[in-house]
């Protein structure tokens with residue numbers, strides 16, 4: 001059972017989480033016409049009166065872009081100020097996850113994005129490890145990642161998550177932890193809610209934006225960190241068979257952080273993962289604001 005944070009933002013105001021409820025006739029519930037974000041916060045390990053939010057600005061920008069794809073003008077700075085106030089009111093004591101969502105909030109039928117009321121809400125929940133930090137087993141999904149010509153993949157659109165859900169359940173029900181989806185070109189795209197990286201001969205390789213991936217903010221952060229650590233980074237199409245012969249494979253996402261992959265289908269990955277571990281250590285230091293070089297990515301919110 002999730003532990004939800006007590007205060008939500010709903011219909012333009014802050015209210016008790018239990019009172020933030022929608023009607024069964026809500027348009028978005030029927031058509032998947034929503035878009036969401038997901039960001040993590042932690043109590044500042046160095047300063048108990050502060051909460052640290054990782055890359056708040058980027059998450060707000062991405063949600064604002066997703067909203068535009070739904071014909072909804074919602075400026076990133078509006079989302080950002082609501083999230084800051086949301087954190088101040090909740091004052092979480094443990095690691096948590098913020099879920100902002102924009103959606104067609106009108107009541108009634110007919111799929112469309114014009115002439116339909118939209119709204120924006122925010123709630124949060126306590127969240128530790130989403131996937132085992134020890135490593136996960138992955139199935140190659142029989143479901144393919146959608147294409148941008150049928151669904152705007154640059155947004156984090158609610159309706160797209162039917163594919164993630166099908167893939168995740170298929171993987172778990174067949175004995176794996178997670179799914180890796182190919183795109184319709186037959187190349188590696190991403191996992192159910194994470195981007196995919198492989199390491200070959202010390203080089204970090206990941207599918208580019210032209211491989212139908214979500215523009216992951218953790219992915220972007222890892223690429224920057226890796227380059228700063230003088231690890232060569234290559235964004236290019238990745239074949240399924242490369243997953244099997246890679247030296248290391250890991251998944252990245254806000255919820256999953258950096259999660260090593262220990263098995264893909266019947267292939268067991270090497271147990272030594274020097275690049276994954278180096279990046280994971282660095283990312284943890286950055287998120288906890290222990291690395292001055294990346295302070296601009298960490299938003300301290302005063303809650304005392």
Ligand SMILES: Cc1ncc(COP(=O)(O)O)c(C=O)c1O
Pocket residue numbers: 038164190191192193194195213214215216217218219252253254255
């Ligand atoms: C489908 C999908 N891909 C990738 C990611 C990773 O993105 P981020 O690092 O911004 O959390 C997510 C999670 O948001 C996701 O849902």
